[in-house]
Amino acid sequence: MVLKLYGSPVSTCTGRVVAVIEEIGLEYELVPVDLTTGEHKRPPHIERNPFGQIPALADGDLVLFESRVITRYLVRKYGKGSHLLKEHTPEEAAAVDQWIEVEVQHFNSPISVLVYQHLFLPVFYGGKTDEKVVAAEVEKLGKVLDVYEAKLSKTKFLAGDYYSLADLHHLTYGHYLLTTTPHASLFHSRPHVKAWWEAIASRPASKKVTAALSFTS
Amino acid sequence: MGIKVYGSPVSTCTARVLAVIEELGLEYELVPVDLSTGEHKRPPHIERNPFGQIPALEDGDLVLFESRVITRYLVRKYGKGSDLLKEDTPVEAATVDQWIEVETQHFNGPVSAVVFQHLFLPLFFGGTTDEKAAAAEAEKLGKVLDVYEVKLSKTKYLAGDFYSLADLHHLSYGHYLIAATPHGSLIHSRPHVKAWWDRITSRPASKKAAAGLVLSI
Numbered sequence: 001m002v003l004k005l006y007g008s009p010v011s012t013c014t015g016r017v018v019a020v021i022e023e024i025g026l027e028y029e030l031v032p033v034d035l036t037t038g039e040h041k042r043p044p045h046i047e048r049n050p051f052g053q054i055p056a057l058a059d060g061d062l063v064l065f066e067s068r069v070i071t072r073y074l075v076r077k078y079g080k081g082s083h084l085l086k087e088h089t090p091e092e093a094a095a096v097d098q099w100i101e102v103e104v105q106h107f108n109s110p111i112s113v114l115v116y117q118h119l120f121l122p123v124f125y126g127g128k129t130d131e132k133v134v135a136a137e138v139e140k141l142g143k144v145l146d147v148y149e150a151k152l153s154k155t156k157f158l159a160g161d162y163y164s165l166a167d168l169h170h171l172t173y174g175h176y177l178l179t180t181t182p183h184a185s186l187f188h189s190r191p192h193v194k195a196w197w198e199a200i201a202s203r204p205a206s207k208k209v210t211a212a213l214s215f216t217s
Numbered sequence: 218m219g220i221k222v223y224g225s226p227v228s229t230c231t232a233r234v235l236a237v238i239e240e241l242g243l244e245y246e247l248v249p250v251d252l253s254t255g256e257h258k259r260p261p262h263i264e265r266n267p268f269g270q271i272p273a274l275e276d277g278d279l280v281l282f283e284s285r286v287i288t289r290y291l292v293r294k295y296g297k298g299s300d301l302l303k304e305d306t307p308v309e310a311a312t313v314d315q316w317i318e319v320e321t322q323h324f325n326g327p328v329s330a331v332v333f334q335h336l337f338l339p340l341f342f343g344g345t346t347d348e349k350a351a352a353a354e355a356e357k358l359g360k361v362l363d364v365y366e367v368k369l370s371k372t373k374y375l376a377g378d379f380y381s382l383a384d385l386h387h388l389s390y391g392h393y394l395i396a397a398t399p400h401g402s403l404i405h406s407r408p409h410v411k412a413w414w415d416r417i418t419s420r421p422a423s424k425k426a427a428a429g430l431v432l433s434i
Contacts, residue, residue: 066322072314076307
């Protein structure tokens with residue numbers, strides 16, 4: 001029984017899961033879900049993900065949605081040898097959790113708005129980038145990355161001196177920010193953030209994921 | 218050396234942590250952080266939480282921020298006998314994670330916006346409720362609660378037939394939604410959501426944590 005991942009190779013959240021699958025080296029089947037026809041909002045997909053989003057995962061009888069739930073599950077089930085999660089003690093687990101939560105609460109919102117404004121809005125909706133919104137989100141993301149700069153001057157990766165889910169969860173939106181928006185300097189102007197990005201993006205598993213993340217605008 | 222929670226009893230995110238502390242019956246000290254003087258944005262607090270927010274937790278040498286990181290840590294460290302997290306198998310753990318993530322990704326955004334518009338904005342910033350914005354967020358929250366209504370018609374609590382962190386994380390914003398905004402009907406008009414809400418708020422620990430949530434216009 002093989003893992004089935006319902007989503008799209010160009011989707012940031014699907015890519016987040018693919019990165020973990022590639023890190024651990026799992027067999028899987030990517031089952032395409034066609035957002036342009038609203039397939040994600042209808043049965044059978046809406047039975048896998050009641051919020052009508054991608055990705056969803058089926059592993060035998062287990063069905064999960066939310067990319068960051070799926071990544072944690074895959075590491076616990078199949079990736080015990082990796083350091084993607086460290087769950088031997090509550091303190092170790094909390095160190096990784098801390099920066100997984102920072103990505104969710106602080107990084108995700110401004111970066112996803114920027115990628116939406118510069119990429120998804122024009123490409124999918126024929127809309128126009130709102131420069132005022134962009135400026136506000138650039139400022140917010142800059143402040144978040146200032147915190148990252150300070151942390152990454154103390155440790156090689158976010159949770160400590162080892163690559164973990166906390167770093168991995170940044171790959172897909174980070175890739176789109178750098179390749180499809182004019183705001184790559186948010187990373188490149190911060191030396192520790194830049195070095196961290198190069199370390200995480202150059203991993204073979206990361207390269208496989210980001211190779212699939214492309215649109216022609 | 219004991220647990221120190223840096224925050225405020227009227228704060229939703231502090232109360233989220235207090236609810237777990239009360240469920241586990243832990244000794245702790247609540248160290249007040251005065252938001253009105255900007256104490257949260259200056260040392261020493263900003264050294265505990267680089268994003269300048271409350272709460273933060275100290276437990277011996279360990280310092281954590283983000284309420285949902287703190288709650289998980291406390292359950293793993295001190296609450297092994299409870300069902301607040303079920304981490305014996307990856308499948309069980311994912312079931313709780315699933316609805317913890319739903320609260321973070323789907324419930325938190327609209328409910329915090331509604332509470333901000335009707336309570337924090339007038340109370341702390343002398344602003345006027347933007348009725349249109351509040352109504353839009355209430356509509357989003359309604360759609361989320363439609364998904365909850367379906368789930369809670371199948372299981373007694375969100376992750377299954379046991380109370381978990383997935384339910385607990387909703388307590389504090391749910392409390393203010395009902396007590397301090399005109400949108401309590403979002404919960405009360407959905408019979409399974411209402412029954413779930415009554416069940417989770419009637420727990421002694423929930424009542425203790427909610428006792429501090431006294432803000433009103």
